[in-house]
Amino acid sequence: MIAALxxxxxxxxxxxxxxxxxxxxxxxxxxxxxxxxxxxxxSISSETLRLAGLDQPVKVTFESDGTAxxxxxxxxxxxxxxxxxxxxxRLFQMDLLRRQGEGRLSxxxxxxALDSDRFELQLGLLRxxxxxxxxxxxxxxxxxxxxxxxxxxRITEAEAAHQLPAMFTLLGYQPKPxxxxxxxxxxxxxxxxxxxxxxxxxxxxLEKSLGADLTSxxxxxxxPNPQSPYDPxxxxxxxxxxxxxxxxxxxxxxxxxxxxxxxxxxxLPAGLVATGGDSNNWAVAGSRSTSGGALMAGDxxxxxxxxxxxxxxxxxxxxxxxxxxxxxxxxxxxxxHNQHISWSLxxxxxxxxxxxxxxxxxxxxxxxxxNGAWKSYQTVSYDIPVLGGPTDHLTVKxxxxxxxxxxxxxxxSVWWAGNIPSQDLDVLMGIDQASDYQQFRxxxxxxxxxxxxxxxxxxxxxxxxxxxxxxPQLGAGAQPWLxxxxxxxxxxxxxxxxxxxxxxxxxxxxxxxxxxxRQVTADYPYYIxxxxxxxxxxxxxxxxxxxxxxxxxxxxxxxMALQTDTRDYLASEMVPILLKALPSSASKDLLSTWDYRxxxxxxxATIWWTFWQSYLAATxxxxxxxxxxxxxxSELNDALGQDLEAWTLGDPTNSAFTxxxxxNTSSDVxxxxxxxxxxxxxxxxxxxxxxxxxxxxxxxxxxNLAQVTGLNxxxxxxxxxxxxxxxxxxxxxxxxxxxxxxxxxxxxxxxxIYPGGQSENPASAWYDDRVNTWFxxxxxxxxxxxxxxxxxxxxxxxxxx
Amino acid sequence: MxxxxxxxxxxxxxxxxxxxxxxxxxxxxxxxxxxxxxxxRFAIPAGAGIGLLGWAxxxxxxxxxxxxxxxxxxxxxxxxxxxxxAIPVVLTLLVGTLLGLCGxxxxxxxxxxxxxxxxx
Numbered sequence: 001m002i003a004a005l006x007x008x009x010x011x012x013x014x015x016x017x018x019x020x021x022x023x024x025x026x027x028x029x030x031x032x033x034x035x036x037x038x039x040x041x042x043s044i045s046s047e048t049l050r051l052a053g054l055d056q057p058v059k060v061t062f063e064s065d066g067t068a069x070x071x072x073x074x075x076x077x078x079x080x081x082x083x084x085x086x087x088x089x090r091l092f093q094m095d096l097l098r099r100q101g102e103g104r105l106s107x108x109x110x111x112x113a114l115d116s117d118r119f120e121l122q123l124g125l126l127r128x129x130x131x132x133x134x135x136x137x138x139x140x141x142x143x144x145x146x147x148x149x150x151x152x153x154r155i156t157e158a159e160a161a162h163q164l165p166a167m168f169t170l171l172g173y174q175p176k177p178x179x180x181x182x183x184x185x186x187x188x189x190x191x192x193x194x195x196x197x198x199x200x201x202x203x204x205x206l207e208k209s210l211g212a213d214l215t216s217x218x219x220x221x222x223x224p225n226p227q228s229p230y231d232p233x234x235x236x237x238x239x240x241x242x243x244x245x246x247x248x249x250x251x252x253x254x255x256x257x258x259x260x261x262x263x264x265x266x267x268l269p270a271g272l273v274a275t276g277g278d279s280n281n282w283a284v285a286g287s288r289s290t291s292g293g294a295l296m297a298g299d300x301x302x303x304x305x306x307x308x309x310x311x312x313x314x315x316x317x318x319x320x321x322x323x324x325x326x327x328x329x330x331x332x333x334x335x336x337h338n339q340h341i342s343w344s345l346x347x348x349x350x351x352x353x354x355x356x357x358x359x360x361x362x363x364x365x366x367x368x369x370x371n372g373a374w375k376s377y378q379t380v381s382y383d384i385p386v387l388g389g390p391t392d393h394l395t396v397k398x399x400x401x402x403x404x405x406x407x408x409x410x411x412x413s414v415w416w417a418g419n420i421p422s423q424d425l426d427v428l429m430g431i432d433q434a435s436d437y438q439q440f441r442x443x444x445x446x447x448x449x450x451x452x453x454x455x456x457x458x459x460x461x462x463x464x465x466x467x468x469x470x471x472p473q474l475g476a477g478a479q480p481w482l483x484x485x486x487x488x489x490x491x492x493x494x495x496x497x498x499x500x501x502x503x504x505x506x507x508x509x510x511x512x513x514x515x516x517x518r519q520v521t522a523d524y525p526y527y528i529x530x531x532x533x534x535x536x537x538x539x540x541x542x543x544x545x546x547x548x549x550x551x552x553x554x555x556x557x558x559x560m561a562l563q564t565d566t567r568d569y570l571a572s573e574m575v576p577i578l579l580k581a582l583p584s585s586a587s588k589d590l591l592s593t594w595d596y597r598x599x600x601x602x603x604x605a606t607i608w609w610t611f612w613q614s615y616l617a618a619t620x621x622x623x624x625x626x627x628x629x630x631x632x633x634s635e636l637n638d639a640l641g642q643d644l645e646a647w648t649l650g651d652p653t654n655s656a657f658t659x660x661x662x663x664n665t666s667s668d669v670x671x672x673x674x675x676x677x678x679x680x681x682x683x684x685x686x687x688x689x690x691x692x693x694x695x696x697x698x699x700x701x702x703x704n705l706a707q708v709t710g711l712n713x714x715x716x717x718x719x720x721x722x723x724x725x726x727x728x729x730x731x732x733x734x735x736x737x738x739x740x741x742x743x744x745x746x747x748x749x750x751x752x753i754y755p756g757g758q759s760e761n762p763a764s765a766w767y768d769d770r771v772n773t774w775f776x777x778x779x780x781x782x783x784x785x786x787x788x789x790x791x792x793x794x795x796x797x798x799x800x801x
Numbered sequence: 802m803x804x805x806x807x808x809x810x811x812x813x814x815x816x817x818x819x820x821x822x823x824x825x826x827x828x829x830x831x832x833x834x835x836x837x838x839x840x841x842r843f844a845i846p847a848g849a850g851i852g853l854l855g856w857a858x859x860x861x862x863x864x865x866x867x868x869x870x871x872x873x874x875x876x877x878x879x880x881x882x883x884x885x886x887a888i889p890v891v892l893t894l895l896v897g898t899l900l901g902l903c904g905x906x907x908x909x910x911x912x913x914x915x916x917x918x919x920x921x
Contacts, residue, residue, distance in 0.1 A: 004910035008903040015825065015900065026900070029893045030824035031860035035879075036893070039863050039872035162822055170879065710878025762875035 023170045033162035035169050042764035046795045052156075053080055053149040054801040060085060061785055064793030066758030066766035068313040069785035078317035079143045079331045081799055083150025083178070086311060089759045089766075090328035091154065092165040093307050093705055094186070095175045097329050101125040101185035101192075106392070107385040108173050114384065114392060116269055121382045122396050122403050124419050125192065129184035131421040136180075140426040144180030147331035151178035165760065167706060186329035187425065191418040193302075195352045195450035196273055198265050199533045202631050203481050204258035208250045209629045218656075219532040219639055221481075222522050224646040227538035228545040229520050230453075230465055230512055231502040238525030254357055254483060256409025259630060261355075264406070270303070278516065278536070278727040278735060279346035280563065281453065282544055285510035286461025286746060290555040293746020296457035297559040298335060298344020299737040301727045305705045306713060306768055308756030310739050315432075316785055322432040323782050325739050325754065332428040335739060337750055337782075340435040341458045342743040346514045348451035348467040348502075349536065351529035352417035354474070356401040356486035357410050368399055368411070371488035375400065401486055412483060415492055417470045422448035437464050437505060444468035445498055453502075453514035459745045465512040466503035467519050471496035471528055481530050496526050511548040515725070517541035532639040539723035543569040556744040556751070563740050564777040565725040570645060571596040571608045577648055578611065578674070581667040587678055587689045598721045598728075600695035607692060609721060610681055612641075614673035619644055622659040694719065699732040702755055702771060704762075711762050713755075713771050742779065751779035807837060808847050815855035815901070827855035827897055828904040835908020839916070845905045852901020857894055 013019070015026035028034050044062060051058075056073040058081045063069075068085050072078035086094065099105045103121035105113035120126075136144065155175055158164045168174060206215045250258070265273050278301035289295045302309055310325035315333060324336015335344045358368040367374040377397040384392040397404040401413040423446050430443030431454075440456055444466060451469025456462075474480055478490035502519035504512055516536035520528070529535060546569070547562050548554070575591055582588045587607050594604035616633075620640055624633045633640070647654040652666035662668075678689075685692045695717030704711035720728035720736070727736050741752040755774040759766035773780065788794055811830040818826020831848030838844035863869045873886035882888045 001910040001914060004903075004906045008907045011899045011903045012825075012828070015896065025892075025896050026824045029889070029896050030819065030822070031856055031863055031893060032820050033822045033824070035876055035889075036860065036863055036869065036872055038875060039867040039869050042871060043867045166876075166879075708879050710881060710883035711875065762878065763871040 018172070023172055027172070028170050033169075035166040037163050037169070038166040038761050038763040041163055041165070041761050042759070044795055046797065048798045048800055049157075051080065051084055051150070051153045051799045051801070053146070053153065054799060056801065058799040059785075060797040060799060061788045062795045062797075063783060063788050063791055065769060065780065067780075067783070067788070068311075068758070069783070069788045070313060070315055071785050072317040075317045075319040076142060076146045078315055078320060079146035080150040080153075082313070082315060082326070082331055083147035083152075084154050084799070085150075085313065086326070086328045087151040087154035087178070089761075090307060090311060091151075091158070091175060091760075092167045093760050094151070094178070094182075094329040095168075096705065097186045097189050098182040101129070101189045102182075103382065103384060106387065108171050108387060110387040111389050114386060115264075115267065117384050118392070118394055119264070119268055121384070121394055122405060123192070123196070123414070123416070124396075124403055125185055125188035127380065128419050128421055129181050129188055132184050132423070133181045135421055135423070137423060137426045139429055140423065141180070143331045143429065144183055144425065147183060148178045148180045183330045184425065186327060188418060190327065191450045192273075194347045195418055196416055197351070197353045197533065198262055198273055199351070199530070200353070200355045200480070200482050201258040201262040201265075202533065202636070203530075204250045204254060204483055205262060205630045207482065208255040208258075209627050209631075210623065211627065212249065214623065218643050219481075219530060219636075221527070221530045223518055223531040223535065223538065223642055225537065225642040226542070226646075226649075227517050228513070228541045229502075229518055230514055230541075231467075231504050231519050232521055233523055235520070235524050236500050250482065251410075253410040257357070257406050257412045258355075258409075258483060260406045260408040261412060262631075278540075278722070278729060280513075280515045280540060280544060280725055280727075280737075281344040281346050281455040281465075282511065282513035282548060282562075283455050283457045283463035283465070284548065284554050284559075285463050285506060288510035288554060289744070289746055290553045291744050291746025292461070293459070293744060293748075294457035294461045294463050295554060295556060295559055295745070296342050296344065296455060296463070296743040297563055297741065298346075298455060299563050299740045300335065300345060301736050302738040303735055304700075304702045304738060304755055306702055306711060306756055306762075307705060307760035308738065308754050310754050310756070311758060312752070312754065312782075314783075314785055314788075320432055323750065323784070324741070325752075330425070332425065333432055334428060335741065337743055338432060338435070339459075341437075341440060341456060342741075342745070342750070343431060343440065343454055343456050344741060345452040345454050347516055348453050348469055348519065349516050349529065349534050350451050350467075350469070350471055351480060351534050352449055352451060352470065352472065354401075354415040354472065354480050354492065355405070355483035356399070356413050356415060356490075357483050358399055358401075358404070358413055358486040360411055369487050370400055377404065399486065401491065413486060415472075417449040417451075417472060420448050420470065422446070424448065436460075437462055440464070441466060441503075453519065455512065455514065457743060457745060461745070462506055463510070463512055464503070464505040465514060467501055467514075469501075471501060471526065473526065480527065481532075496528075500526070509549065511545075513541060513544045513548060515541035515544055531642060532636070537570075537638050537642050537645075537723075539569040540725050540727065543567055543725055556742050556747065556749060559742040559744075560740075560751075560777065560779060562725055563737065563742070566598045566719045566721075567596050567725075568598055568605075568608070568721060568723045569596075570612070570641070570723050573645065574612070574648060575608060577666075578670055581670045582674055585678075587674075590689055597719075598694055598698075598724050599719050600693065600698075600717050602694050603689055603692040605694035605721075606681065606685075606697055607677060607689065609694075609698075611674055611677040613637075614676045614680070615670060616640060616644060618669050618673040618676065619656060697731065698728065700728060700736070700775075701732045701734050702768070703734050705760070713768050716775075718775070737774075740774070740779065741782075750782035752782050753779045804838065804843070807834065808851065811847075812851050812854055815851050816858050819855050819859050819897075824856075825900060827852035827901040830855065831901040831904025831906075832908040833904075835905040835910075836912050838909070839912070841906075841909035841913070844909045845902060848905020848908070849898050849902035852904070853894055853898040855901060856897025860890070860893060
C-alpha cells in the first residue's frame with residue numbers, strides 16, 4: 001500500500017504540476033487538449049465562424065501561403081477581424097511582445113527574465129503606453145478597441161475549444177485578455193529596439209580610458225569617410241554643429257555610473273538596445289523607369305525570427321484599402337501600399353537617447369537640483385511576479401528627464417524620445433489612407449519615435465523620402481554624445497521644425513535612397529547625432545546610390561537584383577589599395593580577379609572580410625590594450641572602420657598607424673594584417689586559398705522567437721555581409737532583410753517576400769514555408785482580395801456577427 | 802464476461818473522459834478497476850492497458866484527422882530531441898499508461914487493506 005501511494009503520488013504530481021524542467025505532463029501531453037492540439041491548429045479549412053462584436057459579416061480569404069485578405073463592410077469590423085486573424089496565427093508571439101514591454105516575462109519563464117522585466121519597467125514603456133492611450137484620437141481608440149475585441153474573441157474561442165497555442169500549454173499559463181494599451185506596448189517594443197541607444201555611455205567610457213583626444217578624433221560628429229546623403233540641401237540658415245571638443249572630462253563617479261548602466265544594458269537580451277541599423281529603401285521616378293511609372297523598393301532589416309515580426313495581409317473596408325505587413329499586436333499595416341501610394345521605411349538613426357547626471361546633495365535627500373531649485377523625485381512602484389520565486393518589488397525614481405537608470409557612482413537618468421507620448425497609431429492609420437504625397441507628409445507630421453526614413457512612390461510617378469520623427473535640440477553648449485549635467489541648462493528644448501528635417505520630393509535626378517546613412521551633408525545646421533554608432537558607415541547607401549545613378553532606365557527586376565546585391569562597397573574601395581601594397585601570392589591573385597561580391601562560393605570574399613578585421617585589429621588593438629579600454633573594440637568597428645577607410649584613402653600616414661613610435665603607414669599595417677589573415681585562414685580552413693569559400697565561414701540562421709533551437713531554420717551558408725545591400729552581419733547572421741517589397745506603379749505590380757511564414761505553429765505548413773523562396777531571392781505577388789479569392793488553393797472564412 | 806465488460810466500460814469512460822479534456826480519466830478508471838477486481842495481477846495490467854488505450858486512441862484520432870507527424874516533430878524539437886518524433890509519442894503513451902497503472906495499483910492496494918485477495 002505504501003509503495004502504491006508513493007509511486008502514485010509521484011506520478012500524479014508530475015502529471016498535475018510537472019517536475020524540474022518538465023511541464024505538467026497530464027495537461028501538456030493530453031492528446032486532445034494538450035500540446036498535440038498544434039496538429040489540429042495547423043489545419044485550416046474554409047468555414048463559417050461566429051465573432052462577438054461584429055456589425056456585419058466579414059470575409060477572410062487565405063492564399064495558399066497563408067496571406068490573409070480581410071474584407072469588411074465597416075472599418076470597425078475590419079480592425080476586429082484583423083485582431084482575430086492575428087491572434088489566430090500569432091497569439092503566443094503577441095503575448096510575448098506585450099509581456100516584454102510590460103515587464104511580465106518573469107511571470108511565465110521565471111527569474112531568468114527578471115533583469116529584462118526590471119529594465120523595461122524602469123525605462124517606462126508601460127507608463128508611456130498608458131499616457132498615449134489616455135490621449136488617443138477617437139479614430140485610433142476605435143481601432144484599438146475593435147482590434148482588442150477581435151483578439152479576445154479568439155482567446156475565448158481557443159480556450160473553449162482547448163486550442164490555445166501549444167506554448168501556452170507547455171509553459172502552463174493562459175493569456176490574459178488583450179487590452180488596447182497592449183497594442184501600444186508592442187509598438188513601444190519596436191521603438192526601443194530601433195532607437196534606445198547607449199552611445200553616450202560608451203563615449204564616456206572611451207573618454208575615460210582611451211582619452212579625450214583620441215575619442216574626439218576617432219569618434220567625430222560628422223563622418224570622416226565619403227558618404228551619400230540623400231538630402232543634399234539647400235538647408236535653412238543656421239550655424240552647423242560644432243565639432244566634438246577634446247576638453248570634456250568625465251569624472252570618476254560619472255565613469256562608474258556609465259560603466260554600471262553600460263554593463264547592465266550589455267547583459268540584457270539582444271534586441272532591447274539599438275545596436276546600429278540595417279535597412280534599405282529607395283525609389284525611382286517614372287521618368288527613370290522602363291515602365292514609365294515610379295518604382296519603389298524597401299527591405300527593413302531586423303532580427304530574423306520564426307515566427308517573423310511581420311504578418312502579411314490586405315485590409316479592405318469603406319475607409320481602408322491597404323496591403324502589406326503588420327506587426328502582430330497592432331491593428332495597422334506598417335509597410336505596404338494602397339490604391340495610390342506605396343511606402344517603406346528604414347531607421348533614421350538620429351540620437352533620441354540622452355543621459356543626464358542628476359546633481360544631488362546629502363542636505364537634500366531624495367531630491368535633485370534642477371533650474372536652481374531642489375525637486376523631489378517622483379516614484380512609481382511595481383510588483384513583478386516571478387515563476388517559482390517570490391514577487392519582486394521595484395521602485396522607479398523619475399526626474400524631469402526621465403527614469404533614474406542607476407544610482408551607482410552618480411545618479412543618472414535617461415531621456416528617451418520613445419517615452420514621449422505620441423500618436424503613432426493614428427499616424428499609421430493616416431498613411432494607410434493617404435492618396436498623395438501631401439497627405440502622406442501631413443500624416444507623418446505627428447510621428448515621433450523611432451525616427452524613420454519613410455520612402456514614398458505613387459501612381460502619378462512621384463517619389464519622396466522624409467525622415468520623420470523627433471530630432472531633439474538641446475540647450476547651448478550641450479555635449480549630447482556624453483552624459484550631461486541634469487541641472488537644466490542642457491535639457492531637451494525642442495525638436496527640429498518639421499519643414500527643416502531631412503526630406504526630398506521629386507529630386508531632379510529621379511532617385512532617392514536611404515540605408516541608415518546620415519541623411520544630410522556637413523552643411524546641415526542642426527545636431528542630429530554623431531558618426532559613432534548612430535548612423536551607418538554608409539557602404540550600403542553608397543552601393544545603392546552607385547547602382548541607381550548609372551543612367552540606364554530601371555525596372556522592377558533591377559530593384560530585386562539590388563535588394564539581393566552582394567557587392568561590398570568598402571571592399572571595392574580598399575582592395576585596389578591593398579593589392580598595391582602586397583607582394584605576389586595565390587591569395588593576392590584571388591583578390592585581384594574578384595568582383596567584390598560576397599558570394600557563398602567566393603574565397604576572395606573570405607580573404608577580404610578576414611583581412612578587414614585584421615586591419616582594424618592591427619591598427620587599433622594596441623591602443624585598446626595599452627589603455628585598458630572598457631568597451632570591446634569590436635563593438636566600435638563601424639565607427640573605427642570609417643576612420644580606417646578615410647585614412648587609407650586619403651591620409652596613409654595618419655598617426656594612428658604609428659603606435660609605439662613606429663614609422664608605419666597604412667600600407668605597412670595592411671601588409672601586417674594580410675599576413676595575419678593568411679595565417680588565420682590557413683589554420684581555420686586549410687592551406688589551399690581556393691577552398692576558403694565564404695559559405696564555409698558565413699552562415700545564416702533564423703531563430704525561433706521562443707529560443708527553441710530545434711525550431712530554428714538553419715544555420716546554412718549564405719551570401720552577403722554587414723556592408724552589402726543584402727545585409728548579413730555577424731557569424732552566424734541572424735539579422736537581415738525581414739521583408740522585401742518591390743513596387744512598379746507603371747506595370748501595376750507589387751511583389752514581396754519575408755523569411756518566415758504566417759503561422760507561429762511549428763507544425764503548420766505556414767511556419768517557415770517562405771524561407772527558401774526568400775533565400776533564393778524570389779518574390780511572391782501581393783494579390784488583392786479579389787485575386788486571392790480566385791487563386792488556386794485559397795480558403796475562406798466567413799465571420800458572422 | 803463480467804470482467805471483460807467492466808474493462809470495456811472502463812476503457813470507454815476513460816477515452817470519453819480524455820476526449821472531454823479530463824486527461825486524468827484513465828487514473829480514475831484504473832482506480833475503479835483496482836477496487837472492483839479482487840486480483841491485483843489482473844487489475845494492474847488491465848489498468849495499465851486502459852491508460853495506454855485511453856490516451857492512444859485519442860492520439861490515433863488526431864493522427865487520422867489531422868496528421869500528427871509534424872506536431873510530433875515539433876514537440877520533439879521543443880523537448881530538445883530534434884528529428885526524433887517518436888519521443889513525444891512514447892512519452893504521451895507512457896503518461897497514459899502510468900496514470901491507468903497507478904490508479905489500478907492504488908485501487909488494488911486499498912482493496913487489499915479491507916479485503917485480502919482470495920486464495921488460489
